[in-house]
Amino acid sequence: MKNKNSLSLISAIMISLLFISGCTGFGGTGAQDSSENIIKDPSECISITDEAEKIACFTQAATYKKDIDICTENIDIEPLRDGCIMAVAIAKDDEDLCDLMSNMTKETTSQDKMCKAMITLDTKYCDQIKVFGGMGQSMMIGTCYAFIVEKTKDAKICEQLSSEIAKSYCYMAAANVTGDIEYCRMIPKESQRDDCYFNYATSTGKWEYCADITASWDRKDCYTQASIKAKDPDGCMKLAYPDECLLEISELTGNISICAQIGTSTHKKKCYTSTIQKIIDTGKVSGCEKIPEDTTRYGCMIAFAEKERDTKICKNIPATYIEHKECYMTAFTFETSPKACNPFEDDKTIWKVCSNAVAKNAESISTCEKIKHEPSQLLCRAKIQDDPEICYSIYIGKWSATEELDLISDCITEIALSNPSSDSIGLCNSIKISDDIAEKMENMNTLDSGRERLEYNIKKCKEKVISKMLSIDDPEAQALCREEDGEISEDRKSCWINPGHSAVNANCFTQECLGKY
Known part of the structure; x- marks a missing residue:
């Protein structure tokens, strides 16, 4: 039963520790809550019905105001009250407040020592941590060292530890705060070493380090996330089924050439559909040529013909395709000069398309009279008159x-x-x-x-x-x-x-x- 209490204390304090330190992702400590989201007044917490949320609210208000009375007057659960006291002590940078924690917390998990270590950044307090029954003690010591490494960026202190578990936590923090993958390699425990490689690869986009992960599922997930972070399809190709990964990168980058690497027809079609608009908005018509499927490729060209009002683009679409005529219709949409149609007199279809567009855009009878295509000239006259x-x-x-x-x-x-x-x-x-x-x-x-x-x-x-x-x-x-x-x-x-x-x-x-x- 006491061991169970010890574990609950550890959990409570670890939650507080995360709240205090803001430690999260790779590459340094995480950002604290923005000032807009911080609870500044304990009165805001009273109406909260969820007990866990209410305690978190009071802890945040106490930390903001640096007022330990908010903890003692509003939080009845001893381990969570102690977590609040720790947060205030650290906020005030006052190690004496750590002694106000309950005797049970001090005797079962030595959180007063953890508290003092986090304020003084002195590892001697970490070394004094004792957990009743021993379960979780190495983790607590390692977490204590990890906090100090995060704050001081001094990874050498990890060498003082003898426990593999404690060292793993310490070197994980060292890799995190320095961005140096070599600290991951120093982690003795395989599972935590894998976590370190995963965090490093996915936060930096260096997917090649995913290969160092021993667990196959984590390795696959690592390749996906790191490749997407780097926007590098080469990382996706390390996967047995890379299509989802490739699709996401193509959507992020608008790189239509990635679509050709996708195997399944459904994903490939979705890839072309999602990336083509980016080509139209920001790219050049040459990007359309990378599309293997005829209708989609010609559709891309039509869009550029419309955007640039350039009939030369339409010449790249074979006359046997309906998109050939559609392209000219689109390119000539705003044409107002009858002379623009003269080069197409030998191609009756395109000549008609051009003349028809001029007729629809004409604003005077004099323009109508210059249209050589007779049906279009009549259309022009009928519209004007x-x-x-x-x-x-x-x-x-x-x-x-x-x-x-x-x-x-x-x-x-x-x-x-x-x-x-x-x-x-x-x-x-x-x-x-x-x-x-x-x-x-x-x-x-x-x-x-x-x-x-x-x-x-x-x-x-x-x-x-x-x-x-x-x-x-x-x-x-x-x-x-x-x-x-x-x-x-x-x-x-x-x-x-x-x-x-x-x-x-x-x-x-x-x-x-x-x-x-």
Whole structure:
């Protein structure tokens, strides 16, 4: 029973010791609580219901005020009251106060000696520590020496100790306070030596010292934490399963080349997704080339084309990929000069994309007249003159009924977007299949699919109008969103998100409606 009391005393005093010293991680003593968090008035402790928290509160207040009466008047549990007395004695730098501890504490764990050692930094008091029954005595002596080493940075005092346990605590503190790994090697007990290597490696990022740890689980954990600390993927490769470690470093650094070292497809995909935005924000387009997966790599290039408004980037995307056209559409988003489109006249697709962008951005009829691509010129005129009937003049050939319908729809959509309102929704609903297009579709037996296409185009027009209204906080947007949501939200094609793609920064209609209202 007495041994049990001794152990409880040791535990109580060790808690107090940690509170007093602030000793924690490797590389020196830990920081004390900030002044904002310190309890300064014991009255703050009275209302605390948790007994352990209340005692800790009184101890903190007593230490702050350097008032031992706060300990004796408010803490009934003898070992914890003694811990409070020790804290005040050290705060006041008054070794005589250590003698006020209870006789039981003095006789069973010699905490008065520990208290005096912590004030005077004299190892003679550590050597006088006796624990009733002997259990934990070496630990207490070692802890006492460790405290002095932490304060004086004098590791030579560890040589005075004969107990392996005490030496282990002392050299652990020496390694901690000096940052010298050699003190870890002097620790005789294997488990504490492992702890020392672990603390050193993980606090400094020197993962190579993890190899000195004998316990396999601790060694693995050490490699992970130290590699992440150093942001060095080479340390992760010491693990049998390095993917989690590599993923975390890639997210911290934005180094996309790390992703290639990841084995599992799920982690690899997550790696590319999480790092690509950092490349876009802070890197260069050359970083995209390190991405092995085509769609993601091209999405990254599109984002740079948008950011830098540079169509040259798009040349790196094969014309056979849909991202090729998407890249040019993105790069030309803000184009206002018809001359910019002239170099692309031989590539009808890109020429159309460029001309269409200029038409949408034009602010005068004179600009429209300089656009060589006729459908885009008509779109430009219709938008400037706010005349949807001009859109129905678009004609591109006998066998292009669906494309004509799309161009007419796009033309009317641009007029609707120029002044988005509930009237614009009516304009979207007015999009129709002209008699000429209907005749073409009948001749090709495509009228039914043409009607489906018309419904789709009307839906996309309304989606764009309402999204733009939402973006400018139009008060009508909420009602329109609710009114159209049931119909439009079924079509989620515009909501797909490709990492690095310009769509990442675009608002999906459904998400915006549901998220904002």
